[in-house]
Amino acid sequence: MRYLDGEMSAAERTAFEAHLASCGECRQSMNELGRVERLTGMMKIRDPQDDFWENYWKKLFRRLERKTAWLFIIAGAALIVLYALWKGVTDFGEITFVKVVAVIFAAGFVILLISVVRERVHRYRTDRYRDIER
Numbered sequence: 493m494r495y496l497d498g499e500m501s502a503a504e505r506t507a508f509e510a511h512l513a514s515c516g517e518c519r520q521s522m523n524e525l526g527r528v529e530r531l532t533g534m535m536k537i538r539d540p541q542d543d544f545w546e547n548y549w550k551k552l553f554r555r556l557e558r559k560t561a562w563l564f565i566i567a568g569a570a571l572i573v574l575y576a577l578w579k580g581v582t583d584f585g586e587i588t589f590v591k592v593v594a595v596i597f598a599a600g601f602v603i604l605l606i607s608v609v610r611e612r613v614h615r616y617r618t619d620r621y622r623d624i625e626r
């Protein structure tokens with residue numbers, strides 16, 4: 493059992509394995525013991541508390557991961573827009589395709605930003621009033 497549970501020292505382990513290699517009887521009983529161990533291991537009832545915490549950390553990690561990804565995407569898009577606007581302002585020569593695309597993209601981004609902010613503000617206000625009893 494100590495061998496199966498990995499509680500032997502390295503020296504003990506080598507000596508034990510050397511004996512197993514030369515003794516069929518011990519090898520046989522080791523095989524049987526191993527089978528029983530595996531069976532009881534499979535039948536061990538999982539603690540629901542463990543499942544809860546495992547899921548909790550997984551979910552939290554996933555949520556953080558998602559948030560970080562969005563943050564990077566939004567930051568990158570905002571930088572592209574700012575760069576395009578700055579470029580357009582600093583050297584506004586002839587109207588090129590790239591400049592038109594940049595203006596369209598910037599307009600879309602600004603509208604989206606305003607929309608999201610307005611929605612957030614609206615939700616914040618309605619949430620606040622929900623708590624007030626009339």
Ligand SMILES: [Zn+2]
Nearest residue numbers: 511515517518
């Ligand atoms: Zn033996």
